[in-house]
Amino acid sequence: MPPKLLLVEDDPLLASTLTETLSIDHQQVDCIGDGGAAETRLSREHGYDLILLDLNLPTRSGLDVLATLRAHDHVTPVLILTARAAIEDRVKGLDLGADDYLAKPFALDELEARVRALLRRRQSSQDDPLTLGSLRLDRQRQLFTLDEVSLSLPPREHRLLACLIRYAGEPVDKARLLDEAFAGESVGDNAIEVYVHRLRRRLADSDVRLRTVRGIGYLLESA
DSSP: OOOEEEEEOOOHHHHHHHHHHHHHTTOEEEEEOOHHHHHHHHHHOOOOSEEEEESSOSSSOHHHHHHHHHHHOSSSOEEEEEOOOOHHHHHHHHHTTOSEEEESSOOHHHHHHHHHHHHHHHHHHHHSOEEETTEEEETTTTEEEETTEEEOOOHHHHHHHHHHHHTTTSOBOHHHHHHHHSTTSOOOHHHHHHHHHHHHHHHTTSSEEEEEETTTEEEEEEO
């Protein structure tokens, strides 16, 4: 599956040029020209491999979009595109969680090189195993182990636990679980509660627990 990029840029000509340039590398590029619309899209869709984010946007600034994103998503790389020369803007963006920045005007070759570097870094991090206590997910083989013993799970329970371990230590609401673990499937709130109950039983005698955070969602943590 080709990498999926979100370009947030309000200059129509630049947005068109960048979309065409990045698409040539067989990448899927969605483009939005408004900060508020970008926030809405990112709150509903979590499958992007990279976000290219202008700072000077209508309705919501790029820094506001970045701050909101990082409050809920700590892993998707963000490349800031900015015409602002002030060092404090760049520093603030990096402090808010941006992975890199590129000052306008920039050469398209440099943009492509930075995009490739960030995508390689993301792929490398996705290949690393995820661990929480004695629970381990080998992401390359998509296999769970618990206390070094294979943990065989039905597909839906596997996807649910994989989503929860990605956000280990922070509550995950049902909307995100539905979006990331069951995208495109007809799964209701009651079904999620059934899967959570089953996972709790599987983890019952381990050092990992899955608990309900009332009014928010579910939290996977070390016991």
